[in-house]
Each structure stands twice: as C-alpha cells, then as structure tokens.
Amino acid sequence: MIIMSEPSWIFAMDDDELLKNGLELVFPGGNPVLLIKTAGGEVFAMMNKCAHASCPMMGGALEGYILECPCHYWKFDVRTGEYLEDREITIPTYLCKVEDGKVFVKIAQKQ
Numbered sequence: 001m002i003i004m005s006e007p008s009w010i011f012a013m014d015d016d017e018l019l020k021n022g023l024e025l026v027f028p029g030g031n032p033v034l035l036i037k038t039a040g041g042e043v044f045a046m047m048n049k050c051a052h053a054s055c056p057m058m059g060g061a062l063e064g065y066i067l068e069c070p071c072h073y074w075k076f077d078v079r080t081g082e083y084l085e086d087r088e089i090t091i092p093t094y095l096c097k098v099e100d101g102k103v104f105v106k107i108a109q110k111q
Helices: none
Strands: 008-014 022-026 033-037 043-047 061-063 066-068 075-077 086-090 096-099 102-107
Touching (some): 008 022, 033 102, 043 096
Antiparallel strands (some): 008 102, 022 033, 033 043, 061 066, 096 102
C-alpha cells in the first residue's frame, strides 16, 4: 500500500531556464509535471496529461493563461486546470513558487 505524506516543496528547475510564454516538462520527485511560464513571468505547474484523452500537454499552445491541448484542441486555464467548456473537467495542478531563482513544486511524496 502507498501512503501519501504531507506535500513538500521539491526543486524543479532554475527559473531562468524556463522561458517566458514557455513550457517545460520536469520530474520533481519522479512526478511528470509541466511547468508553464506566462509572458508576464508567472509560473504555474500542472500534470502533463490532458483530461480528455491523456494526451501530453507539453506540445500545447500557450496564450495568456490558456493552454490548448495539441491533440484535440481542448483549452485549459493553467491557474486552475479547468477546461474552459466545462469547468468540472480539470487537469490536476500543483502549487509552485520561485525562490532565489529556483522553481519549486509542492507534491505529496510516496512512502
């Protein structure tokens, strides 16, 4: 049985390596996480699978806070993970922060 402990902040990458209006797939704690940096420099983190058909979101197009799935063009808000056409459908998101030029993601660790 896998028990999840309290989430902890895990280093994901250096902030200056994440380009504005860019996406980067990282694996903090072995978890596939898509980091997103908006044109304004805000950083968000979400699972790298579309809620529709598990398509990788890494190849998606980012416009403002909206990330479009590259497979079927579903659009999701990177702040909440919500699908714009039906907000009950979501992609899991993670808390993230930038400190001292480093991006950290908050993920529950397996024990």
